[in-house]
Amino acid sequence: MQKLPRPFYDRDTVIVAQELLGKLLVLQSAKIERIGKIVEVEAYLGEHDLAAHSSKGRTERTKIMFGPPGFAYVYLIYGMHHCMNVVTEREGNGAAVLLRAVEPVKNLPGKTSGPGLLCRAMEIDRRLNGHDLLSDELFIAEPEVAERISVVKRPRIGVDYAQHWAKRLLRFYIKDNPFVSRP
DNA sequence: TAAAGGATAATA
DNA sequence: ATTATCCTTTAT
Numbered sequence: 001m002q003k004l005p006r007p008f009y010d011r012d013t014v015i016v017a018q019e020l021l022g023k024l025l026v027l028q029s030a031k032i033e034r035i036g037k038i039v040e041v042e043a044y045l046g047e048h049d050l051a052a053h054s055s056k057g058r059t060e061r062t063k064i065m066f067g068p069p070g071f072a073y074v075y076l077i078y079g080m081h082h083c084m085n086v087v088t089e090r091e092g093n094g095a096a097v098l099l100r101a102v103e104p105v106k107n108l109p110g111k112t113s114g115p116g117l118l119c120r121a122m123e124i125d126r127r128l129n130g131h132d133l134l135s136d137e138l139f140i141a142e143p144e145v146a147e148r149i150s151v152v153k154r155p156r157i158g159v160d161y162a163q164h165w166a167k168r169l170l171r172f173y174i175k176d177n178p179f180v181s182r183p
Numbered sequence: 184t185a186a187a188g189g190a191t192a193a194t195a
Numbered sequence: 196a197t198t199a200t201c202c203t204t205t206a207t
Binding site: 044078080083114161 | 201203204
């Protein structure tokens with residue numbers, strides 16, 4: 001399986017977010033391999049983006065976002081769900097892409113639509129925070145057969161507090177894919 | 184529509 | 196040390 005290389009992530013977050021659609025999220029644990037096709041994402045642009053965690057500046061929690069591209073940023077939200085992001089752009093920019101839904105490809109029981117459910121199905125938790133996405137345990141790969149994808153652009157979900165940033169079309173998903181969390 | 188739930192960041 | 200807040204989900 002062909003891992004996406006570091007330079008893939010070291011680009012404009014809006015581009016990376018859209019190009020992540022259709023790619024395969026792979027997690028190799030001790031004995032099992034889980035694979036999901038990414039069908040829905042959101043772009044978080046950096047310190048100036050009021051919806052992004054990095055807008056709080058560099059903290060213990062956000063330091064991963066400010067780190068180099070191609071690493072996982074995983075956090076606990078609302079005390080019960082994990083969310084996984086992919087760090088983008090060069091170190092210091094604080095940008096990332098939130099993975100919101102995948103389509104089950106291999107060993108993914110239960111629902112995978114929604115950032116919390118996606119992590120539950122993949123068994124992703126904070127132990128993977130800061131994990132390298134070019135590692136053998138967790139990575140994103142190019143699918144064997146490329147598919148033609150139509151990208152739908154919508155406002156991000158759950159960021160009403162971010163004023164005008166809440167209206168920007170930074171949520172992307174594969175048109176007509178049944179695993180999108182909120183079409 | 185609201186409750187659940189715990190870490191986080193700001194305030195003190 | 197205390198408190199408000201949160202990139203959600205599920206159930207009423």
